[in-house]
Amino acid sequence: MQNETPAAPVIETRDLTRVFGSYTAVDGLNLTVRRASIFGFIGANGSGKSTAIRMICGLLPPTRGTARVLGCDTAAHPERVKQSIGYMSQRSSLYENLTVWENMMFYGGLYGLAQEERRRRCTDVLARMQLTEKRDVLAGGLSGGQKQRLALGCAILHRPALLVLDEPTSAVDPTSRRLFWNLLSEMAGGEGTTVFVTTHFMDEAEHCDEIAFLQAGRKIAAGSPAALKDELPARLYVLPCESAGAAEAALRAAHAPFDEVYVFGRQVRALIPRDAALPPEVRAQPAELSMEDVFIYYDRRRRG
Ligand SMILES: Nc1ncnc2c1ncn2[C@@H]1O[C@H](COP(=O)(O)OP(=O)(O)O)[C@@H](O)[C@H]1O
Numbered sequence: 001m002q003n004e005t006p007a008a009p010v011i012e013t014r015d016l017t018r019v020f021g022s023y024t025a026v027d028g029l030n031l032t033v034r035r036a037s038i039f040g041f042i043g044a045n046g047s048g049k050s051t052a053i054r055m056i057c058g059l060l061p062p063t064r065g066t067a068r069v070l071g072c073d074t075a076a077h078p079e080r081v082k083q084s085i086g087y088m089s090q091r092s093s094l095y096e097n098l099t100v101w102e103n104m105m106f107y108g109g110l111y112g113l114a115q116e117e118r119r120r121r122c123t124d125v126l127a128r129m130q131l132t133e134k135r136d137v138l139a140g141g142l143s144g145g146q147k148q149r150l151a152l153g154c155a156i157l158h159r160p161a162l163l164v165l166d167e168p169t170s171a172v173d174p175t176s177r178r179l180f181w182n183l184l185s186e187m188a189g190g191e192g193t194t195v196f197v198t199t200h201f202m203d204e205a206e207h208c209d210e211i212a213f214l215q216a217g218r219k220i221a222a223g224s225p226a227a228l229k230d231e232l233p234a235r236l237y238v239l240p241c242e243s244a245g246a247a248e249a250a251l252r253a254a255h256a257p258f259d260e261v262y263v264f265g266r267q268v269r270a271l272i273p274r275d276a277a278l279p280p281e282v283r284a285q286p287a288e289l290s291m292e293d294v295f296i297y298y299d300r301r302r303r304g
């Protein structure tokens with residue numbers, strides 16, 4: 001890690017692959033994560049996100065390929081990698097029958113912080129996570145959002161340059177999700193921490209600097225949210241139809257090409273190939289793509 005140059009990527013995987021028996025959970029993954037960015041790792045359940053994360057964190061050896069984290073090969077130096085990053089696993093790592101303060105002091109101890117320094121940092125981090133008032137409450141008695149903030153607090157006590165968060169907000173209400181993302185933005189923007197985060201909330205994906213979509217262990221698309229929308233080979237239209245089936249029938253009747261037709265909220269939406277023109281008899285309003293539309297495009301196309 002001493003040899004690291006400022007421009008070096010914080011995470012770099014090359015052909016990262018993990019096979020369980022005859023099943024390839026992560027398949028030839030190439031990722032580059034820049035310093036001080038929020039990198040979103042997006043994919044359906046079972047697409048291989050946690051397996052990739054466990055290899056990146058030095059918790060699982062790859063079957064093939066490499067992961068370098070902060071300039072260090074994770075398979076060769078798993079202990080060094082584990083000590084230098086902050087990791088929040090998908091399952092809670094909190095001790096429910098210890099208080100908020102005791103949980104933090106315990107994790108501070110694991111990172112080898114001396115007593116005085118440990119107390120100081122726990123106090124600071126508690127305030128930052130808006131948990132000072134909960135200091136003496138058992139972790140088991142916290143709300144979902146408070147638990148996530150406590151887990152985040154425990155993961156940043158040693159001031160890691162990289163935070164790896166596996167679905168941190170899946171059990172959290174919308175207000176807590178917003179607060180949590182504000183904290184992540186502060187850490188990345190103000191302090192230069194790199195954040196690697198998995199989510200299946202597309203509104204969260206929108207907040208990332210860079211995104212990679214994973215499907216069946218493979219990266220199927222990557223880029224900034226704006227670039228992914230700009231470069232999508234399809235345009236979005238809203239059709240005044242009662243159902244996706246009716247919209248599809250109308251498009252077929254007009255011989256209009258389409259990639260996908262689906263219901264989104266109260267709208268029927270269609271993705272039309274970018275270079276195709278809609279026949280005038282199709283009643284459709286052009287609309288702005290959301291990340292959800294981009295995800296639908298890639299997800300359904302690859303499934304065939
Ligand atoms: N230790 C394991 N042994 C066998 N199969 C596994 C193991 N861990 C994960 N898998 C399989 O690998 C696939 C990807 O799992 P995972 O990485 O947890 O996906 P995600 O986090 O995207 O939901 C799943 O089909 C899962 O069942």
Ligand SMILES: [Mg+2]
Pocket residue numbers: 049050051090166
């Ligand atoms: Mg997972």
